[in-house]
Structure formats: structure tokens, C-alpha cells
Amino acid sequence: MAGGEEVRPMGRYEDAHQRALAAAVRQVLDRLDAHATGAAGPAPAEAGGEAARPAAPADRPGSALETVVSCFCLSPFERDVLVLAAAAETDPTTGPRCAAACGDPARAHPTFALALAALDGPHWSALTPVGPLRRWRLVELADETAPTTSRLRVDERILHFLAGVPYLDARLHGLVRRRAEGEGELPPGHRTAADRVTGSWGAADLEGPPQVELVGADRETRWDVAAAAAGQAGLALYTTSADDLPAEPAERDALARLWQREAILLPAALLVETGDRPTAERQGERRAALEAFLAELAVPLILSSDDPRPGGGAVRDRVTVGPLTPQEQLRLWTRALDGVEGVGERDMRDLVAQFSLPAHVIRAAGAAVRRAPGGDAGRLAWTAGLAEARMSLDELGRRIEPRASWNDLVLGERQRDVLQEAVAHVRQRATVYQEWGFEAVLRRGLGVTALFAGGSGTGKTLAAEVIAGELGVDLFVIDLSQVVSKYIGETEKNLRRVFDAAERGGALLLFDEADALFGKRSDVKDSHDRYANLEVSYLLMRMEAYRGLAVLTTNMKQALDPAFMRRIRFVVDFPFPGVPERAEIWRRVVPEQTPSEGLDADRLAQLTVAGGSIRNIALAAAFLAAEEGTPLRMRHMLAAARTEYLKLERSLTPSEVRGWV
Incomplete structure (x- = not known):
């Protein structure tokens, strides 16, 4: 008999079970009446007593009482004890009839002693805590120190079940x-x-x-x-x-x-x-x-x-439970977006190539597209996939909303070409690996990995943001201090959580300052060296299998293990910007709508700082000008530059600020 947490309304289902229970109650109470009048004597409780009494009539097939008897293996005597306890709650004549049967007006309630004396086939084992009646709490004793004379109560959950009202026990x-x-x-x-x-x-x-x-x-x-x-x-x-x-x-x-x-x-x-x-x-x-x-x-x-x-x-x-195959994902996306105009087969295949979402998440993304108030359905589906995928990564890293474009990146042509090639490897991986069959030939090492090497502020994170925006994916910066653990095996677990979560949406993973974990692997001198090497090996394995793009940044390229470098697909050097590059950064860093007077990008480029510091100086100078209520001028830049140099523990030289003011 199946049931749930909700009680069903009264109907023929409950009526049938209550009639079956009422019939069993009448039978047991009749036995009490017979005992009270001496119409039949009780069977002795010794061995053989149960066989001396006729078995209780079979309960109605399919009734709740019959279910309890069969499921909990109740003997005919135990069945009658249960019915007797239930009778006290369902038949108002039970109390007087119990008192009459035991010859004591003060005992107007069921007890084991009364059951042993009046019911058929009694056996002492029915009283024990390991017997089914008490083991499964079908009946309870008001006082467990007096098992034979204590009042017997039917468990409330069992009473309702016998009456045909199933529900989850409130406890x-x-x-x-x-x-x-x-x-x-x-x-x-x-x-x-x-x-x-x-x-x-x-x-x-x-x-x-x-x-x-x-x-x-x-x-x-x-x-x-x-x-x-x-x-x-x-x-x-x-x-x-x-x-x-x-x-x-x-x-x-x-x-x-x-x-x-x-x-x-x-x-x-x-x-x-x-x-x-x-x-x-x-x-x-x-x-x-x-x-x-x-x-x-x-x-x-x-x-x-x-x-x-x-x-x-x-x-x-x-x-x-394995991951969904591309074919299974395609079928799920097709069903989730069935009837949505503007989503073609190519859009579906792009979704499958980019995302590796569970079935329930694909359905949720499809529902989000259907609720959207119009627009580009293909783009809406992509956005919905991103929103669902990022939920599992938000707690593991810092998400950067990609807003930068190629125009914001001041970098040499050679470096830009490598970055665009990396974009092509990610964007066309489904075509090359699956449709063109390279996956079956290569089998491993299919992940797209890149190393961005250069000093602080040279544009490594900005380049990652540009690539993420070009691919239409999220950029997650992973804090290695939260990944690396002193406990053996914990670092691998943390890395696995990152990669498993990122697989859903093919996010761009940026491991900042990677040399902290991926420096030259040591010779194995003790167990700590061995486990440190295992951590690096595990990372390399996951990077090579990752379906998105994993980017590592380092300030010390020379510190990395050559074996590690061989397994990186793209290496991009971010050199310290020269004067022409710094001038171009200065021209782009101040928005067009900013009121300014006399700003000279060539003079500002005399500052020997990288792009990150240039942005800090420009922003700080803008705040100084806004506080004064004046346009942005070179003197504001000078004041902001002094503050930035103090942070860098450097001093401005006369040649750097010559002709500024």
C-alpha cells in the first residue's frame, strides 16, 4: 500500500480499511465477552498452547490490517493484541468489556495480562521488547516496568494506517x-x-x-x-x-x-x-x-x-551516474527549446559544444528562454546556459564579467595572433574533435591550455577577459591560496571541484600567480615532496582533459618545470610596455566623456609603469579632479602618480615628470 505525506480525503478506500478493522475489533471483543462469561477457558501459555487454539480468521485480503500482519510477521495472537489496543481507540465499549473480562473495574483498558488470559494462542514472547509488537512500536506500554499489567496503547501512526489513512510519521x-x-x-x-x-x-x-x-x-x-x-x-x-x-x-x-x-x-x-x-x-x-x-x-x-x-x-x-553524452545533451536541448522560434540546429550544436549541463539544468535553461520577453532566442539560450552553469563555480572563484574588447588590449601583433589562435582552438573544438574525427586519433591532451608570462600589471588578466568576452563565456579567477591545502590529498580534491564545476559551462579558468603551485617539481626526498609532485601531475592531467580554456599566469616563467611547459599549448609573453605602448594605453584609459584639459599622452608615457598602474593613476586623478570640480589636468595626474609610486615603493624622477606642470 503506497502512501505519501498528504492525507487523502475520506472515501471508499478508507471505508474498506475501517470496515476490515471494525470486523477484527468485534471478533476480539467477542472473545473478551466469552472470557468474561466463562464460555471458554484460556489456553495455557506453555509450549503447545498456541496450537491448542484455532487460528484467528484470515483478515480481508488487501486490508491495512492484513498488510501489517504480513509485513511485520505477526502471529495470530500478536495480531489480536494489536487489534485489542486499537479497539480502545475505536470502540467506546472496549473499556467496560476489558474491566468485565479481567474482573477488575479499575482495569478498564487493554493489558498483556488480559490478552494472555482471554485471546487465542497466547505466547509470552509477544511481550518482549524484541518481539515485533514492541520492536516496531506497533503498541506501546504506558509503564515499561510493568509489562503485563501496564496499559497497552496502539501507536498513533499505526492506528491511522489501520484506518486507511497513510502519511509520513510526524516524528x-x-x-x-x-x-x-x-x-x-x-x-x-x-x-x-x-x-x-x-x-x-x-x-x-x-x-x-x-x-x-x-x-x-x-x-x-x-x-x-x-x-x-x-x-x-x-x-x-x-x-x-x-x-x-x-x-x-x-x-x-x-x-x-x-x-x-x-x-x-x-x-x-x-x-x-x-x-x-x-x-x-x-x-x-x-x-x-x-x-x-x-x-x-x-x-x-x-x-x-x-x-x-x-x-x-x-x-x-x-x-x-556518468555524464551525458553529446547526443543525449542535444536531445535534451531540442526538447527544452522545442517550438521556440529563432533557435536552429546549429544553435543547438553550439550549446552542446560549449556547455556540459545536467538534464535538470538544461530543462531549467529552456524554461528561462520560454519565459523571456522576446529577443534573439539563440542568444537567450546561450545566456541561460551561462547563468545555470556559473552557479556551481561562484563559490569556488571570483567571477569577472567580460567587458573588455580587443581594442582595450595594447599588445604586440605576435602576442595578439597567439591569443586569437587560442580563441579559434576553443571555438572550433567540436568541429575538429568530433566532426573531423581528431578526438578518436589523439584521444588525450585535447584541452586548450595557455600560459601568460609577464610582470604584474602587464595585461595578463585583461587578455583573459578579452578572450572570455570573445568566446561568450565567464572568466573565473581561481585563488590558489584557497586551493592549495596542507592536508594530503585536499589540494587535488579542491582542484577537482574547480574543474568539475567549470566543465558545465566551459568557463575560462585563470589560475593567477601559478608559480606558487607549479614551480619546479622537487626531487623526491620525503613524502611531502612526493605528494607535491602528485598535485602538479593531477593539475596537468585535468588541464589536458578540460573542455574549456585554462590559463595560468606567472611572474617568473623561468621558475616553471620544463616538463610542465611542454604540456602547455600556448605560451604568451607579456613584456613590460615601452614608451609607445604606454602612450597608447594613456590615450585609451581616459574615457571620451571625461572633461579634461591639457592632457599629454606622450608626456604621461614617460612614467615607467605598467598598464595596471596607469589605470590606477588615471582613476585616482579623476577622483581628485571631480572633488575639485574642475576638468582633469596634468597636475591631477602628477598627484595621483606620486601616490601610486609610494605604493610601489619608488620615487618619481625628474625625467619622468619633466614638462608636466
Whole structure:
């Protein structure tokens, strides 16, 4: 009998279950009346007593009572005890009839002692905490220190279930959440993963508990696969986080029993999400608590995580959810944008070449295009893809909205040609690799990588921004201080998070000051040297496989390992600008609408500073002029230059400012 969190309105469904319960209640109460009048004596509680009594009549097939009896393996006596406890809540004559049956007006309620004396087939094991009645909390004792004489109460959740009103136990609200099947049909690869999960559950009777480890993809995709698997098995899916599981053993055991009961009643499967990354100190503690919780469960369960769990736990089937193939992505984009005017097949293929988005994100992007109030649908789809892709990267790096163009970049023709060639490699990768077949021939080393070498302020970041704008992608500057970790293996994990998130939108990744991590690899003298080399090797491997453009910047090109340099596709040197280049930067750095008087770019170019400092001086001078309420003049530039030189710990020379004022 499937159920959910919402109570259905009263109808024939509930009526049928309530009639079945009422019939069982009348039967049990009739047995109490017979005992009270002495019409029949109780069967002895010793061995053989159960066989001496006729079994209780079979419950109506398909009734909630029959479901509870069969699912929790209740004996006929245990079934009658449960019905007796339910009778106290559904039949107002139960109290007097209990008092009459036990001959004590003060005991106008069900007890185990009364059940042992009056009901058929009694056995003492029904009273024990490990028996199904108390183990699964079908009934509860008002006073556990007096198991035979204490008042018996039916659990409220069980009472409503017997009456045909299924719902999620209120004690689980806020801890587990219902997960409906995702919109649309699963892609073929993900459908195969869902089939494997269902098949693993089916084979669990022979090989162990029905627990599966689901890894790979992103969390929403794993949950969609899990919901589809549960649907195939006729189950609802509920999710929880490993962080929400209690650490106290007694609370954890109680929760495991409560969920196992719910899984049987609903019926449902549970997905435990462990993909959230705990602190290093909590990893071992949380892993032990989780394994202890899972060991108590013998119902369908999915352990969901980004990566396979380390060894030491129970042996579970592992199902990996792979990335979508280009063909699957193309079908999803086609369905998501079906009927949208202005989006052709070429636009779809460009989207597939640029983005590697999960199915649910592609659907969200398609919905965003449909909601947009008109315009270029192809461009809207591209923008929607960018918006969806950047969500996973925003927390990992600093995003720069590309606004600079080639006109803003003052660089030699040779360097500009290399940059434009890098753009072509990214833009045409789908044509060359897939359509022209180079991917099958080369197989690896297909990532587009570049090294920008030059001093601070020479235009490396600006060049990356220009390329990102030309490609129509986001630029993310990765702070290596947040990536490199002193803990062994953590740097690789952080790098993987960056690249995995960037794969969604093919963002341009800029690793600033890369020599901090990618300097000359040391000889292996100890374990720290070995792991440092592993970090560099892992980065090189991910760069070569990255589908976007990864740019490394360095102030010390000579410090980089030659083996590392050989694996970089493009190397662009950003020299310190000469006087002509500095003059051109000065001409471009002051906007046309800025009121100015007497600015001389050739005289300003006498300052021996790079482009970054030129921009700082021009901006600071503009603020000085605005504060005075006058046009921008050379004297403002002089004051701003002095401030910039102080920051650089340099002094202005007379030759640099000759003729300024």
C-alpha cells in the first residue's frame, strides 16, 4: 500500500480499511465477552498452547490490517493484541468489556495480562521488547516496568494506517523529505543506472541488505536517478542528509527502527546524501555514525555521494551516474527549446559544444528562454546556459564579467595572433574533435591550455577577459591560496571541484600567480615532496582533459618545470610596455566623456609603469579632479602618480615628470 505525506480525503478506500478493522475489533471483543462469561477457558501459555487454539480468521485480503500482519510477521495472537489496543481507540465499549473480562473495574483498558488470559494462542514472547509488537512500536506500554499489567496503547501512526489513512510519521518530518520523480524522461545512460539500482535491490535477498551506493554526476541528477529507480520498484523516495543523523547510539537505533517501519508501511526507499563535504575533523566521526545507522536497516536504501566512499564499511553495489553524452545533451536541448522560434540546429550544436549541463539544468535553461520577453532566442539560450552553469563555480572563484574588447588590449601583433589562435582552438573544438574525427586519433591532451608570462600589471588578466568576452563565456579567477591545502590529498580534491564545476559551462579558468603551485617539481626526498609532485601531475592531467580554456599566469616563467611547459599549448609573453605602448594605453584609459584639459599622452608615457598602474593613476586623478570640480589636468595626474609610486615603493624622477606642470 503506497502512501505519501498528504492525507487523502475520506472515501471508499478508507471505508474498506475501517470496515476490515471494525470486523477484527468485534471478533476480539467477542472473545473478551466469552472470557468474561466463562464460555471458554484460556489456553495455557506453555509450549503447545498456541496450537491448542484455532487460528484467528484470515483478515480481508488487501486490508491495512492484513498488510501489517504480513509485513511485520505477526502471529495470530500478536495480531489480536494489536487489534485489542486499537479497539480502545475505536470502540467506546472496549473499556467496560476489558474491566468485565479481567474482573477488575479499575482495569478498564487493554493489558498483556488480559490478552494472555482471554485471546487465542497466547505466547509470552509477544511481550518482549524484541518481539515485533514492541520492536516496531506497533503498541506501546504506558509503564515499561510493568509489562503485563501496564496499559497497552496502539501507536498513533499505526492506528491511522489501520484506518486507511497513510502519511509520513510526524516524528520524521523535517528529517526526511519526499522526492518525486523528475520531469521528463531520463536520458538512456541515466535510465540504465536506475535499472541497475532496482536490480541490485531485487538481488539483495541473496547477497545482503538492499543497499546501493550511487556516485558521480551532481546531486540533483543522482536524486532523479534514485527517484526513477524507486518508481520502478513501486516505492516512494525520501531523502535525508548524513549530517542530520543523530550521533547518540540510542537515538540512532530508534531512528533506524522508525524509518524501517515507515519504509514498510508507505512503502518507500531512503536516500542518504553524503555528498556534503564535512570538515576534516568530522569525517571519521560522521562516517562511523552513518555506517552504524545503515547496519540497522534491511529496507531499500541508496547512499548518494559525489565520490565513492573509502573502504571499511559494508560491501554495497556501486552504481556510477556518468555524464551525458553529446547526443543525449542535444536531445535534451531540442526538447527544452522545442517550438521556440529563432533557435536552429546549429544553435543547438553550439550549446552542446560549449556547455556540459545536467538534464535538470538544461530543462531549467529552456524554461528561462520560454519565459523571456522576446529577443534573439539563440542568444537567450546561450545566456541561460551561462547563468545555470556559473552557479556551481561562484563559490569556488571570483567571477569577472567580460567587458573588455580587443581594442582595450595594447599588445604586440605576435602576442595578439597567439591569443586569437587560442580563441579559434576553443571555438572550433567540436568541429575538429568530433566532426573531423581528431578526438578518436589523439584521444588525450585535447584541452586548450595557455600560459601568460609577464610582470604584474602587464595585461595578463585583461587578455583573459578579452578572450572570455570573445568566446561568450565567464572568466573565473581561481585563488590558489584557497586551493592549495596542507592536508594530503585536499589540494587535488579542491582542484577537482574547480574543474568539475567549470566543465558545465566551459568557463575560462585563470589560475593567477601559478608559480606558487607549479614551480619546479622537487626531487623526491620525503613524502611531502612526493605528494607535491602528485598535485602538479593531477593539475596537468585535468588541464589536458578540460573542455574549456585554462590559463595560468606567472611572474617568473623561468621558475616553471620544463616538463610542465611542454604540456602547455600556448605560451604568451607579456613584456613590460615601452614608451609607445604606454602612450597608447594613456590615450585609451581616459574615457571620451571625461572633461579634461591639457592632457599629454606622450608626456604621461614617460612614467615607467605598467598598464595596471596607469589605470590606477588615471582613476585616482579623476577622483581628485571631480572633488575639485574642475576638468582633469596634468597636475591631477602628477598627484595621483606620486601616490601610486609610494605604493610601489619608488620615487618619481625628474625625467619622468619633466614638462608636466
